[in-house]
Amino acid sequence: MASLNKVMIIGNLGTDPEMRYTPNGNAVTSFRLAASRAYTTQDGERREETEWFTVVAWNQLAERCNQFLVKGRQAYVEGRLHSHQWQGQDGQVRFRNEIIANRVLFLDRQQAAQAQETEDASAAGSEELPF
16 A cells, blocks of 8 residues: 655745754755744634744755755745654653655745756756756
8 A cells, every 4th residue: 555745835944954964974954944824713813823844854955955045035845744752851752743855945036046056057067956
């Protein structure tokens, strides 16, 4: 039986990306993304609610996210949901959900133009990078 774990989010970065490297030398970048929705209650009151997501990108995608994303910019993230569970120092069980990104699109025009210029320059002498 087939299964599917896919998440697609469009939102604004709530933090600047944080990049680090694993002991094996793999780049990993994480950032927080806020997605909001507006709705009207039965009483006619207009409301907005915001969900926050932690996004994790790896390798070349991590490097591109770190280079082009900044707090406040809009991005489309596609990936899979990954859940962590651990026991805190106080003995309480903690949970955390993350989106492991396999695609990130920079939606702000300035960001997208900078990313395209960089991709065009690197593609002139090397293979195309999927992202």
